[in-house]
Amino acid sequence: MDNNRFVKADLSALDGSVFSRIGDDWMLISAADPNGGAPNTMTASWGCMGILWNKPVIIGFIRPQRFTFPFACADARLTFSFLPEEHRAALRYCGSHSGREGDKFAADLLEQLGDCNSGNWDSIIRTA
Numbered sequence: 001m002d003n004n005r006f007v008k009a010d011l012s013a014l015d016g017s018v019f020s021r022i023g024d025d026w027m028l029i030s031a032a033d034p035n036g037g038a039p040n041t042m043t044a045s046w047g048c049m050g051i052l053w054n055k056p057v058i059i060g061f062i063r064p065q066r067f068t069f070p071f072a073c074a075d076a077r078l079t080f081s082f083l084p085e086e087h088r089a090a091l092r093y094c095g096s097h098s099g100r101e102g103d104k105f106a107a108d109l110l111e112q113l114g115d116c117n118s119g120n121w122d123s124i125i126r127t128a
Helices: 018-023 069-074 085-096
Strands: 027-031 040-044 048-052 055-059 079-081 110-112 125-127
Touching: 018 048, 027 069, 027 085, 040 085
Parallel strands: none
Antiparallel strands: 027 040, 027 079, 048 055, 110 125
8 A cells, every 4th residue: 555645633732621632622534435426524523632652543433324434444445634713614514515416626615635446645634
């Protein structure tokens, strides 16, 4: 697997408590469509960040009923995005609309960077 397609983030540079960043501020978990369609992103307010065997890790939990679940199962690579408070509308939108209903990036609240299905991307999310 070529891991050069992702930007390595310094998790220790995240401001604030892990508990408030995930539980109160929320995050986006994003994955590519294994069939080449639009990627999907979902809002999550659950997960873990920490150190495992001297490596920084982040763990997200996705219920099997979620549209993102089969995407995440098909590819071991996911993105976790922590957006500033001024983008709360994008977080709410992604948490209240299913990818089954349409492409969340088409709502113009978020911008997809590159073509994640071809592997030509650094990050899947940028605020619009």
